[in-house]
Amino acid sequence: MITYTEQTRVLVAVDCIIFGFDGEQLKILLIKRGFQPAKDQWSLMGGFVEANENLYGAAERILYQLTGLKDLYLEQLKAYGSPERDPIERTISVAYFALIDINKYKTQISDSYHAEWFLINEAPSLIFDHDLMVEEAKKRIRYKAALHPILFELLPKKFTIPQLQNLYEQVYNTKIDNRNFIRKVNSTDLLIKLTEKDKSNSKRGAFYYTLDKNKYKAKFQSFLNFIPNPEHLISM
Amino acid sequence: MITYTEQTRVLVAVDCIIFGFDGEQLKILLIKRGFQPAKDQWSLMGGFVEANENLYGAAERILYQLTGLKDLYLEQLKAYGSPERDPIERTISVAYFALIDINKYKTQISDSYHAEWFLINEAPSLIFDHDLMVEEAKKRIRYKAALHPILFELLPKKFTIPQLQNLYEQVYNTKIDNRNFIRKVNSTDLLIKLTEKDKSNSKRGAFYYTLDKNKYKAKFQSFLNFIPNPEHLISM
DNA sequence: CCAAAAGTGTTTTAGGTACACCCATGA
DNA sequence: TCATGGGTGTACCTAAAACACTTTTGG
Incomplete structure (x- = not known):
């Protein structure tokens, strides 16, 4: 034989960068680590890959165990393997990022794991190389969202165009002209206009829309160019 | 403690997809595996990650040991971790892709490792999940090259615009209008025209160019849009 | 009746695309 | 002298960007 x-042989872990949007603000989900080393410090959700599962499966399991979240957008970011990244023992970590609608899962995120949503720009510093992972995940999302409609994964079933614009503005940390944005979004033909309006932000109210799931899937790989002048904003 | x-604990390997261009054709470098399992079958260059090195360093070392190649364009593709991917023992593999000018290193590629260049469309099928890695690496290159000038990494110091166009045509498996291509390339301001001509392909001869290294680095992250209608060609 | 957000319309401009044509030269 | 690849010039057209204006309605 x-x-x-x-x-x-080395340990292999999976760490998840979980981005969420509550309809108003872009956030990231962190946990207070419950075990040594670095107990009680903030960390990404992570865990070791088990014998019978693949990497994606491990990421799904870890997300489910720690938050109850299932069937969400999940994509591999990259593998991190510096020999010193875990002080206890060498561990290779494969990072995944997830995009979710915070309100959809509000009740499910288990308090027993001390998980907490942080504003994307106000997150505490994290253990090991997790800050680096978060930075690279942000870059990846900016890169990808400039070309593909992934940010819809963050929105509730019903959403307004100003909400969508707000999301893009937060992801790219920039102001977008609402008149051009509306036209661009409508030209994608990805949205279905509902009759109902959201009046929480204005007297006039903004129409709700839903995603046309079929068109969304069909056009997912196309280049939509949502962001003007993406070259200034993208670096990965 | x-x-x-x-x-x-599991084994962690690095596998390298090495793309090369000889001035005329796009190729991939494969080796005949010298050990069990799958001895004598075609494979990507790979090896296990050692105790004191990071993943990128392991990829560099493996490339250097097996081919003598150094200082080349090398980028992580992604990690592969299906439990069944290696029949002997579970092994996570982190795939890297490299881009090189074949002629530059012609003499260095060691015959003792049975390394061989194959035309990109005529490569034999590979062990384990290496075919999948190659497919995904091709997609990544198409994606990236539509937006960044990475394909210059494949060219010799001196090259002609028709050569460059030929390279793009092979990467995207498409015909490009030479008149528009020339204008687009020149508009990037990335190339320095030499006085010398290459007459091997025509009586008139085509001017040689070199890369303006400084501008290349400065503009590497910008979106150059070399390929018309990239949405038809890109899927990752 | 007015403030403030939502949304429509118009103009300008850059750059992609298509295509006609000239240039250089070895055989 | 002509075939062939190398290269320039031009006209068209789409879509991005900049900007002005109207619409709605709760307080």
Whole structure:
């Protein structure tokens, strides 16, 4: 029988950068680590990959166990493998990022895990190389969202165009001309206008829209160019 | 002392998808595996990550050991971790892709490793999940090259615009209008025209150009849109 | 009746695309 | 002298960006 006996085995973990939007603000979900090392420090959701699961499956399981979240947008960011990244023992970590509508899962996020939503610009500093992961995840989202409609994953079923614009403005930390934005969004033909209005932000009210799921899937890979001059904003 | 004793350790490997261009054709470098399992089958260059090195360093080392290649364009593709991907023992593999000018390193690629260049469309099928890695690497390059000038990494110091166009046509498996292509390339202001001509492909000859290294670095992150209608060609 | 957000319309401009045509030169 | 690849010039057209204006309605 053949084996790879002479090679070193290492731990493999999965860490998840979870972005959420509550209809108004872009946030990130962090947990207070419940075990050593770095107990009680803020951290990404993570865990070790088990014997019978693949990396994506491990990420799904970890998200589900710690938050009850399921069937959400989840994509591999990259693998991190610096020898010093975990002080206890060498651990390779494969980072995934997730995009969710915060309100949809509000009740499910278990308090027993000390999970907490932070504004994207007010998150505490994290253990190990997790800050780096978050930075790279932000860049990835900016890159991808400039070309693909992934940010819809963050929105509730019903949403208004000003809400959508607000989301884009937060992701890119920029002001967008609402008149051009509306036209651009409508030209994608991805949205279905509802009769109902959201009057929470203005007297006049803004129409609610829903995603046309079929068109969304069909056009997911196309280049929509939501962001004017993306070259100034993107670096990965 | 704290440890993670109860967790399973696994092997971590790095596999490299090496794309090369000889001035005429786009190729991929493969090796005939010298050990079990799957001895004598075609494979990507790979190896296990050692105790004191990070993932990028492991990729660099493996490339150097097997081919003598150094200082080349190298970027992480993604991590592959299906439990069944290696039949002997579970192994997570982090794939990297590299871009090189074949002629620059022609003599260095060691025959003792049975490395061989294959035309991109005529490569044999590979062990484990390496075919998948190659497919995803191709997609990544198409995606990235539509927006960033990475394909210059494949060219020799001196090259002609028709050569460059030929490279793009192979990467995207499409015909490009040479008149528009020339204008687009020149408008980037990335190239320095030399006085010398390459007459190997025509009587008139095509001027050689070199990359303006400074401008190349400065503009690397910008969106150059070399490919008309990239949405038809890109899927990752 | 007015403030403030929501939404429509118009103009300008850059850049992608299509296509006609000239240039250089070895055989 | 002509075939062939290399290269310039031009006209068209779409879509991005900048900007002005109207619409709605609760307080």
